Amino acid sequence: MEVLKKDAALGSPSSVFYFLLLPTLVLWYIYWRLSRAHLYRLANRLPGPRGLPIVGHLFDVIGPASSVFRTVIRKSAPFEHIAKMWIGPKLVVFIYDPRDVELLLSSHVYIDKASEYKFFKPWLGDGLLISTGKGDKGDKGEKIKEQVDTIMFEGHDTTAAGSSFFLSLMGIHQEIQDRVLAELDSIFGDSQRPATFQDTLEMKYLERCLMETLRMYPPVPLIARELQEDLKLNSGNYVIPRGATVTVATVLLHRNPKVYANPNVFDPDNFLPERQANRHYYAFVPFSAGPRSCVGRKYAMLKLKILLSTILRNYRVYSDLSESDFKLQADIILKREEGFRIRLQPR
Numbered sequence: 045m046e047v048l049k050k051d052a053a054l055g056s057p058s059s060v061f062y063f064l065l066l067p068t069l070v071l072w073y074i075y076w077r078l079s080r081a082h083l084y085r086l087a088n089r090l091p092g093p094r095g096l097p098i099v100g101h102l103f104d105v106i107g108p109a110s111s112v113f114r115t116v117i118r119k120s121a122p123f124e125h126i127a128k129m130w131i132g133p134k135l136v137v138f139i140y141d142p143r144d145v146e147l148l149l150s151s152h153v154y155i156d157k158a159s160e161y162k163f164f165k166p167w168l169g170d171g172l173l174i175s176t177g178k179g180d181k182g183d184k185g186e187k188i189k190e191q192v193d194t195i196m197f198e199g200h201d202t203t204a205a206g207s208s209f210f211l212s213l214m215g216i217h218q219e220i221q222d223r224v225l226a227e228l229d230s231i232f233g234d235s236q237r238p239a240t241f242q243d244t245l246e247m248k249y250l251e252r253c254l255m256e257t258l259r260m261y262p263p264v265p266l267i268a269r270e271l272q273e274d275l276k277l278n279s280g281n282y283v284i285p286r287g288a289t290v291t292v293a294t295v296l297l298h299r300n301p302k303v304y305a306n307p308n309v310f311d312p313d314n315f316l317p318e319r320q321a322n323r324h325y326y327a328f329v330p331f332s333a334g335p336r337s338c339v340g341r342k343y344a345m346l347k348l349k350i351l352l353s354t355i356l357r358n359y360r361v362y363s364d365l366s367e368s369d370f371k372l373q374a375d376i377i378l379k380r381e382e383g384f385r386i387r388l389q390p391r
Contacts (some may be wrong), residue, residue, distance in 0.1 A: 047080040080133075086274070086285040087135050092128035093119040100130025100346040110373035113265070121296060125279045135288040140296035142303065142324035143278035148269060148290055149326065150333035156270045171327075201377045203344055207351055208384040209261040210254055212370075213310055214356070215363030215386045220312060221356075224250050228357055244349045252312040252357075254348055258330035259298045260310060265378045267292040267332055294329060295378070303327045310367070357387040 077084070095101045104115045116138075120127040125141035139145060148154050199358045214221040232239075268291045275284040284290055299307035303323060304314060313319065331338035338344070355361075361384050371381040 047320055056352070083135060083285040084343050085286070086283050087128060090128040090282055090284070091123050091126060091135060092137075093123075095130050099132055102130075102132050104129070105131055108373070109370055109375045113372060113374040117293070117295060120293060126277065126282060126344045135285070136291060137284050137288050138291050138293040138296070139277070140300060141277075141279040142297065142300075144324040145292050145297060145329065145333075146324070148275065148279050148292065149267070149329065149332060149336070152250050152335055153273060153289070154269050154271060154275060156272055170281040177255075189381075203351075205261075205263040205377050205379050206254070206258060207348055208379070210348070210352055211258075211297060211355070211361050211386055212365075212380075212384055213253070213257055213367075214361055215361040216366060217310055218362075220253060220310070221361060224253060224356060225360070228353055232357060237308060239350050241346070243353070244346060249312065250349060250353060251345075252315040254313045254345070254352070255315040255328075256310060259304075259314065259328060261372075261378055262294040262330045263377050264330070264332070265293070265295045265374045267294060267329070292329070292332075298328060298330075300327065332372045355388075358391060360391055362387040362389065370388055 073275065093101070096103070098240065101119070104119065106113050116129070119129070120140075123143065125139065127138045129136050129138070139148065227247065231243055231246050259326045266290055271284060271286045271288050271290060273286050277284065278283075298304075301307050326333055329337075331341035331344070365385065369382075373379060373381045
C-alpha cells in the first residue's frame with residue numbers, strides 16, 4: 045500500500061510539473077547562453093572591475109543617486125580608457141579615450157540611444173532625445189509638441205546646472221572672478237544696459253571660464269548608445285560586441301590626464317586657442333558631438349553668457365566651500381547633492 049501511495053504521489057500533476065520544470069529551465073539557460081556566445085566571447089577580452097557571479101555589478105547601481113554615481117566612476121577610473129561592467133545580464137562599457145569617443149559619436153551607424161532613454165518617452169514622446177530619425181512619421185502637431193517638450197527639458201536643467209557650477213567656482217576662485225569682473229567692466233563700464241550679442245563676443249575670459257566649468261562638471265555626465273553592430277575601438281585591440289550599451293563617461297573623458305596636464309584643477313587657460321588647437325576635438329564634448337549632438341549648443345552658450353554676465357555685473361560671488369566639498373550626483377543631470385550654496389554681495 046505504501047508503495048502504491050508513493051507511486052501515486054510521484055504521478056500527481058504538481059510532481060510532474062516540477063519534474064519537467066528543472067530540465068526545461070536548464071535547456072532554456074543553455075540556449076540563452078549559446079545565443080549570447082558572441083557577446084560573452086568579446087566581453088571577456090575587455091578590462092573592467094571584477095563583479096559578482098550572475099549579478100555582476102548590479103548592487104553598485106542600487107541605492108542613492110549620489111553613491112551610485114561615485115561608485116561607478118570610482119570603479120571605472122583606474123582603467124586606462126575603457127571599463128566594462130555587468131548589470132545583471134546587461135553589458136555596459138564605459139569609454140573615455142577621445143579616439144574611441146569620436147568613433148562612436150561621429151558615426152551614422154551607432155546612433156541608437158540606450159534603452160534607458162525610453163523611460164523619458166511618456167514625457168517627451170519621440171523627441172530629439174530619443175528618436176533615431178527612422179520612421180518619424182505621424183501627426184505633425186504631435187511631433188512639434190514632442191520637440192518643444194524636449195527643448196524645455198534639455199534646455200533648462202542643463203543650463204541651470206552649468207550656471208550653478210560656474211557661480212560656485214567663481215565663489216571659490218576669487219582671483220579668477222576678479223579677471224571676469226575686470227573684463228565685464230571694460231565692456232560695459234558703468235552702464236546698466238542689457239547685454240547684446242556683440243557684447244557676448246567680447247566676453248573671451250568669461251567664455252573660457254564657462255568652458256572650463258563644463259569640462260570639469262559636464263551637465264550630462266554620461267552619453268549612452270546601444271550597439272546594433274560590433275564596435276572596433278581605435279585606442280586598442282578591443283571590440284565591443286553588438287547588444288552592449290556603450291557609455292561615453294564625459295566626467296572621465298574631460299579629466300583625462302593624457303589630455304589635460306592638471307585635469308582636476310580649474311584652469312580657464314585650458315581653453316586658450318593654442319591649447320585647443322593641440323587637443324583632440326572629441327576630448328571635450330559637453331554637448332555631445334557628431335550627428336546626434338545638441339542642436340541648441342550655441343543657444344545654450346549665448347544664454348549662459350547673458351545670464352552669468354548679468355549676475356556678475358551686479359553681484360560678487362562668495363563660497364564657504366571648496367571643490368573637495370562637492371558631493372556630486374547624477375540622476376540625469378550632474379548636480380551637487382548638498383545644493384549650490386553661495387553668497388551674493390552687491391557690487
